[in-house]
Amino acid sequence: MNPKTKWNSKHKERINNAEEPAPNERLMKLSSYLNGGLALDLACGLGGNSVFLARLNYEVEAIDISEVAIQYIAEQAAIHKLEMDAHMYDLTEMNHLKLHHSSYNLVVITYYLDRSLFPLVKSIIKENGYFFMETFYLSPYNKNEGVSNQYKLYSNELLTEFADWKILYYEENEQDGRQTIFCEKK
Numbered sequence: 001m002n003p004k005t006k007w008n009s010k011h012k013e014r015i016n017n018a019e020e021p022a023p024n025e026r027l028m029k030l031s032s033y034l035n036g037g038l039a040l041d042l043a044c045g046l047g048g049n050s051v052f053l054a055r056l057n058y059e060v061e062a063i064d065i066s067e068v069a070i071q072y073i074a075e076q077a078a079i080h081k082l083e084m085d086a087h088m089y090d091l092t093e094m095n096h097l098k099l100h101h102s103s104y105n106l107v108v109i110t111y112y113l114d115r116s117l118f119p120l121v122k123s124i125i126k127e128n129g130y131f132f133m134e135t136f137y138l139s140p141y142n143k144n145e146g147v148s149n150q151y152k153l154y155s156n157e158l159l160t161e162f163a164d165w166k167i168l169y170y171e172e173n174e175q176d177g178r179q180t181i182f183c184e185k186k
Contacts (some may be wrong), residue, residue, distance in 0.1 A: 003092075004065050004075060004090070004091070004161055005142075006141065007045075007064070007066040007068075007069065007142055008066050008067060008068045008069075009067055010066075011045065011046055011066050011068040011069045011072065012068050014046060015046070015068070015072060015078045016076065018124075020048075021045065021046035021047055021048030021051070022048045023048045023049050023051070023053075024048070024049055024050035024108075024110050024132075024134055026130040026169070026171070026180050026182070027034055027049060027052065027108065027110075027132055027134075027182075030050065030132070030168070030169060030182050031056060031092045033130060033168065033182070034053065034056050034058070034106065034130075035056075035057075035105075036056060036057030036059070036102050036103030036105070037058060037059070037104075037106065037129075038059050038103060038105050038106075039053045039057070039058040039059070039060045039061070039073060039104065039105060039106040039107070039108065039167075040052065040060075040061045040063070040099070040104045040106070040107045040108070040109065040124070041060060041061070041062045041108045041109075042065045042091060042108070042109045042112065042117065042121075043063070043064055043065075043091060043109060043110070043111070043112030044062040044069065044086070044152050045064060045066075045069055045105075045110075046069050046072050046073070047062055047069070047072065047073040047076060047084070049108050049110060050062040050073060050086075050144050051076060051080070051082065051084070052086050053106070053108070053110065054077070054080075054082035054083050054084050055082065058083070058105070058106065059083040059085075060082075060083060060084045060085070061084075061085050061086075061087065062084055062085070062087070063086075063087050063088075063089045063091065063097075064086075064088065064089070065088065065089065066088070067088050067117055069086075070086040070087065070088045071086075073086040074086050082084060083174065086142040091098075091112070091114055091117065092114065092124045093099075094114075094116065094117060094120060097120075099120065099124045100124065101123050101124060102123070102124065102126045103124055103126065103128065104124050104125050104126060104129060105119050105125075105126055105129045105130070106125075106130045106131070106132070107124065107125055107127060107129075107130075107131050108131075108132045108133070109121075109132075109133045109134075109135070110125060110132075110133070110134045111134065111135050111136070111150070113118070113135045113153065115134070115149050116141065120141050122185070123141070124186070125185045127186070128184060128185060128186075129164075129184070129185050130168075130182065130183065131165070131181070131182070131185070132180075132181070132182045132186055133158060133163065133180070133181050134152070134178055134179070134180040134181075135150045135153060135178065136153070136174065136177055136178060136179075137149060137152050137153035137154065137155065137157070137177060137178060137179040137181065138152045138153070138154055138155065138177075139172075139173075139175075139176075139177035140174065141175055141177070142172045142174065142175060142177030144145070144174060145179045152177075155172060157179065157184055158170070158174065158180075158181040159181070162183045164186065165183040165184060165185055165186060166184040166185075166186055167181065167182075168182050168183060169181070169182050169183075176186075
């Protein structure tokens with residue numbers, strides 16, 4: 001099954017089960033840093049983070065491979081009168097993605113890993129802008145069954161990748177098998 005079909009099916013099921021998308025818990029705890037501006041939510045899914053950010057006065061661009069997710073986000077934006085613009089896009093074809101250098105105050109990626117996006121992320125965030133990422137990592141205690149190792153970070157990988165940024169929050173949770181970073185571009 002191709003990724004687009006897979007995610008359309010998963011998101012349809014979540015919508016049919018009335019699973020309201022929730023924002024990431026760690027992102028919510030960092031809300032004192034989030035003062036609005038232009039935000040980009042990559043691999044946004046059903047938009048839990050996008051809605052949260054729009055309610056914090058961000059103008060949100062949400063991107064996902066699933067047309068089901070994008071349609072759902074567009075509906076939520078209209079219903080709740082939120083500044084969200086959702087686009088269907090396959091992030092594995094990022095060379096066709098038209099994002100402007102130093103234009104975002106915040107970029108968010110949760111539970112999606114494509115290391116080739118890191119240089120793009122670094123280039124599109126404004127000086128003093130923020131990056132938040134949380135995804136699976138190769139924990140010795142949590143195998144994250146069903147998730148291929150190619151989609152898991154190595155220990156301290158995000159710290160190493162963003163070593164030249166100001167690290168405001170970092171967690172490597174071995175029990176949950178996740179790695180989280182929130183950092184500011186210097």
